[in-house]
Amino acid sequence: xxxxxxxxxxxxxxxxxxxxxxxxxxxxxxxxxxxxxxxxxxxxxxxxxxxxxxxxxxxxxxxxxxxxxxxxxxxxxxxxxxxxxxxxxxxxxxxxxxxxxxxxxxxxxxxxxxxxxxxxxxxxxxxxxxxxxxxxxxxxxxxxxxxxxxxxxxxxxxxxxxxxxxxxxxxxxxxxxxxxxxxxxxxxxxxxxxxxxxxxxxxxxxxxxxxxxxxxxxxxxxxxxxxxxxxxxxxxxxxxxxxxxxxxxxxxxxxxxxxxxxxxxxxxxxxxxxxxxxxxxxxxxxxxxxxxxxxxxxxxxxxxxxxxxxxxxxxxxxxxxxxxxxxxxxxxxxxxxxxxxxxxxxxxxxxxxxxxxxxxxxxxxxxxxxxxxxxxxxxxxxxxxxxxxxxxxxxxxxxxxxxxxxxxxxxxxxxxxxxxxxxxxxxxxxxxxxxxxxxxxxxxxxxxxxxxxxxxxxxxxxxxxxxxxxxxxxxxxxxxxxxxxxxxxxxxxxxxxxxxxxxxxxxxxx
Amino acid sequence: xxxxxxxxxxxxxxxxxxxxxxxxxxxxxxxxxxxxxxxxxxxxxxxxxxxxxxxxxxxxxxxxxxxxxxxxxxx
Numbered sequence: 001x002x003x004x005x006x007x008x009x010x011x012x013x014x015x016x017x018x019x020x021x022x023x024x025x026x027x028x029x030x031x032x033x034x035x036x037x038x039x040x041x042x043x044x045x046x047x048x049x050x051x052x053x054x055x056x057x058x059x060x061x062x063x064x065x066x067x068x069x070x071x072x073x074x075x076x077x078x079x080x081x082x083x084x085x086x087x088x089x090x091x092x093x094x095x096x097x098x099x100x101x102x103x104x105x106x107x108x109x110x111x112x113x114x115x116x117x118x119x120x121x122x123x124x125x126x127x128x129x130x131x132x133x134x135x136x137x138x139x140x141x142x143x144x145x146x147x148x149x150x151x152x153x154x155x156x157x158x159x160x161x162x163x164x165x166x167x168x169x170x171x172x173x174x175x176x177x178x179x180x181x182x183x184x185x186x187x188x189x190x191x192x193x194x195x196x197x198x199x200x201x202x203x204x205x206x207x208x209x210x211x212x213x214x215x216x217x218x219x220x221x222x223x224x225x226x227x228x229x230x231x232x233x234x235x236x237x238x239x240x241x242x243x244x245x246x247x248x249x250x251x252x253x254x255x256x257x258x259x260x261x262x263x264x265x266x267x268x269x270x271x272x273x274x275x276x277x278x279x280x281x282x283x284x285x286x287x288x289x290x291x292x293x294x295x296x297x298x299x300x301x302x303x304x305x306x307x308x309x310x311x312x313x314x315x316x317x318x319x320x321x322x323x324x325x326x327x328x329x330x331x332x333x334x335x336x337x338x339x340x341x342x343x344x345x346x347x348x349x350x351x352x353x354x355x356x357x358x359x360x361x362x363x364x365x366x367x368x369x370x371x372x373x374x375x376x377x378x379x380x381x382x383x384x385x386x387x388x389x390x391x392x393x394x395x396x397x398x399x400x401x402x403x404x405x406x407x408x409x410x411x412x413x414x415x416x417x418x419x420x421x422x423x424x425x426x427x428x429x430x431x432x433x434x435x436x437x438x439x440x441x442x443x444x445x446x447x448x449x450x451x452x453x454x455x456x457x458x459x460x461x462x463x464x465x466x467x468x469x470x471x472x473x474x475x476x477x478x479x480x481x482x483x484x485x486x487x488x489x490x491x492x493x494x495x496x497x498x499x500x501x502x503x504x505x506x507x508x509x510x
Numbered sequence: 511x512x513x514x515x516x517x518x519x520x521x522x523x524x525x526x527x528x529x530x531x532x533x534x535x536x537x538x539x540x541x542x543x544x545x546x547x548x549x550x551x552x553x554x555x556x557x558x559x560x561x562x563x564x565x566x567x568x569x570x571x572x573x574x575x576x577x578x579x580x581x582x583x584x585x
Binding site: 061064065068069071072075076079080082083086087089090091116119120121124165166167168169342345346349467470471472476479480483487491494498502 | 524531536539555556570
């Protein structure tokens with residue numbers, strides 16, 4: 001029915017996912033390391049101890065390497081918007097324009113103005129102003145993330161706008177509603193604090209490596225204390241923000257939550273799957289068990305989703321086929337209304353073309369009745385509204401598992417540091433080394449959960465990805481995908497080798 | 511004002527001259543930006559709507575066409 005090559009949509013999505021995940025290697029480190037540098041420098045400012053200056057300059061160098069390699073990798077996403085996702089870009093231009101312009105004008109310039117002072121200003125500006133500049137870089141970096149996540153939050157929960165059928169654009173009606181969109185708020189707090197935990201694990205891992213090699217021991221021990229405090233606070237906070245994010249998902253994207261938990265049949269007092277092996281052959285509506293094996297914590301999913309142990313959490317089957325008892329409209333009914341909306345949009349467009357204002361006006365009135373189901377009008381089967389359960393379930397549980405281990409590791413390092421016995425606990429050091437890999441996996445898995453979990457939607461309920469894409473040739477997307485793979489691989493090798501060289505040199509070289 | 515500009519210029523000049531790792535990083539940044547904007551953006555990532563249509567009206571009409579093109583098949 002829809003004349004878009006499914007492999008084109010697949011390749012365009014794969015390219016976007018690849019670029020976003022690559023970009024997301026650098027961003028969380030920037031968000032967290034900038035604050036860690038500010039902490040180290042503030043301690044130097046307060047104590048006047050030159051060792052802390054050496055520590056600050058060392059971590060600042062690693063921050064600079066990460067920033068330099070990562071900078072502008074996000075711009076490629078904007079290239080892809082214009083080329084591969086032109087329908088989508090056009091439709092959301094009015095909504096995204098304001099947050100992204102604010103990001104450019106405010107956050108980026110704040111960051112860029114103080115960046116030079118941070119790197120060139122040692123011994124050339126006052127200690128206080130230098131420290132202030134480092135804080136400004138940290139705040140600026142994190143403010144950039146606010147605006148990007150406001151845009152992402154809007155795609156998951158489109159609010160504060162109205163669709164203009166004359167221009168085919170979503171137009172902003174209420175800027176504050178877009179900025180304080182609860183999904184955007186929970187996304188920012190969850191994402192930024194996870195970046196803090198990742199950067200803390202990065203500092204912890206390198207410091208542990210030094211301790212294992214008996215190099216730069218004093219610097220490593222001091223760095224571990226700061227990273228453990230920040231990492232512990234951040235990783236515990238990530239748990240709370242994750243709970244809030246899951247609550248928002250339950251309210252705004254219930255199919256995503258059901259996929260995250262592999263829940264097909266809704267239930268009251270629904271349990272949270274602590275561990276499970278999902279049944280790959282299970283499809284919506286069949287009688288197969290969704291799991292080959294699972295361990296559930298009773299009632300916890302209901303509490304997470306609705307703040308009530310006994311509440312009903314809809315499963316995939318309830319959401320796809322409807323559940324009258326629970327007053328849930330099925331996708332079939334939404335598709336019918338969506339198709340009416342698409343049909344009336346076409347009548348409106350054709351009537352406008354021949355200047356038949358009466359017909360256009362009548363079509364617009366009918367369109368407005370069904371416009372909130374517009375996206376469902378493009379689905380071909382109700383099951384199309386379900387994201388790939390296997391990927392979403394596994395990435396969600398990988399994220400939670402990795403994220404749950406981190407506070408324990410940070411806590412153990414902090415405890416032994418305060419007791420002054422850290423160097424005697426050499427068995428703990430490999431765990432510190434591994435923490436960066438765990439944090440990295442949690443970061444990437446989190447994005448996979450959020451983005452694959454909202455499929456098939458580019459804009460939740462309003463625009464599926466197959467309508468958002470530009471009708472290019474598959475070969476064109478494959479060629480650019482291959483070019484990115486080569487470019488990104490070279491850049492990553494460059495970063496890792498420069499970073500390893502700087503780590504091997506240690507603080508004396510900075 | 512001229513004195514201030516000289517100071518700022520000197521600050522950057524000396525900062526760049528003192529760089530160690532930074533020199534390599536700047537080379538990477540410049541090469542990366544050149545590849546991104548002079549090659550990728552120019553030859554492989556044209557803005558589809560800006561390239562193929564002249565006015566916003568035409569762009570809007572095209573997107574509206576895309577949104578409604580399959581309607582005859584689905585009803």
